Amino acid sequence: MAVLSLKNVGYTYEKTTKPVFQGLNAEFEPGRLYCIVGKSGAGKTSLLSLLAGLDICTEGAIQYEGEDLRELDRDRYRAEKIGVIFQSYNLLLNKTALENIELSMSISGVRHKDNRTYALALLESVGIDRETAGRRVLGLSGGEQQRVGIARALSHEPKLLLADEPSGNLDRETERDVIDILVDLAHVQNKCVIIVTHSHKITRFADEIWGLNKGGRLVYMGKGGEA
Numbered sequence: 001m002a003v004l005s006l007k008n009v010g011y012t013y014e015k016t017t018k019p020v021f022q023g024l025n026a027e028f029e030p031g032r033l034y035c036i037v038g039k040s041g042a043g044k045t046s047l048l049s050l051l052a053g054l055d056i057c058t059e060g061a062i063q064y065e066g067e068d069l070r071e072l073d074r075d076r077y078r079a080e081k082i083g084v085i086f087q088s089y090n091l092l093l094n095k096t097a098l099e100n101i102e103l104s105m106s107i108s109g110v111r112h113k114d115n116r117t118y119a120l121a122l123l124e125s126v127g128i129d130r131e132t133a134g135r136r137v138l139g140l141s142g143g144e145q146q147r148v149g150i151a152r153a154l155s156h157e158p159k160l161l162l163a164d165e166p167s168g169n170l171d172r173e174t175e176r177d178v179i180d181i182l183v184d185l186a187h188v189q190n191k192c193v194i195i196v197t198h199s200h201k202i203t204r205f206a207d208e209i210w211g212l213n214k215g216g217r218l219v220y221m222g223k224g225g226e227a
């Protein structure tokens, strides 16, 4: 069953007349990595905001496991159901990496036997060791911050992960590590991963590539070379 479905989705910003997109139909399933591509201004960020429940479509419906996002408590949807990896990491810079994960867990009401041990293991799984976990985010490199952002997005064990240019501004090696983590999340951990990206380094691993064109339509473009 699809985690997320788009049913004839259209969106027009307030005080504008022209829809950014309309008639979007797609199904996003667990265990698959999706890339959404498109020229600047095509509406990728607008679409991601709708998928993340930050805004509501003006036509059609977006369904999470069959339920219309309009009907769901969208604060809970964001805190509990989805993990978001956006370019501005939204991490609390004056807190340590570990504190960021623990805080996010407590906001989502996550309870493990020992939340600290769980958070440390999660950070370790994305390449942040114990010592780095205890450092303030402000002093971490861009790549380290991105890993902490991924760990935080995973901290409430969402089925759905949304990422906006997750490998932007990273050196080649770190970029490769981040891509490996995202591919693993989809193909090994059975998450549904949806990524907005310009990077061919990511799209080549996509199970499905969808293009938003200037006419405001979502077009299936095939799969990446290494999917």
Ligand SMILES: Nc1ncnc2c1ncn2[C@@H]1O[C@H](COP(=O)(O)OP(=O)(O)OP(=O)(O)O)[C@@H](O)[C@H]1O
Binding pocket: 013, 014, 016, 020, 038, 039, 040, 041, 042, 043, 044, 045, 046, 047
């Ligand atoms: N708050 C807003 N009010 C009105 N129009 C907006 C608003 N935000 C974005 N737009 C317009 O909606 C269209 C889609 O913008 P969006 O940022 O979603 O595109 P994008 O594909 O993410 O672009 P980029 O790759 O450059 O980030 C653009 O024409 C943009 O000017």
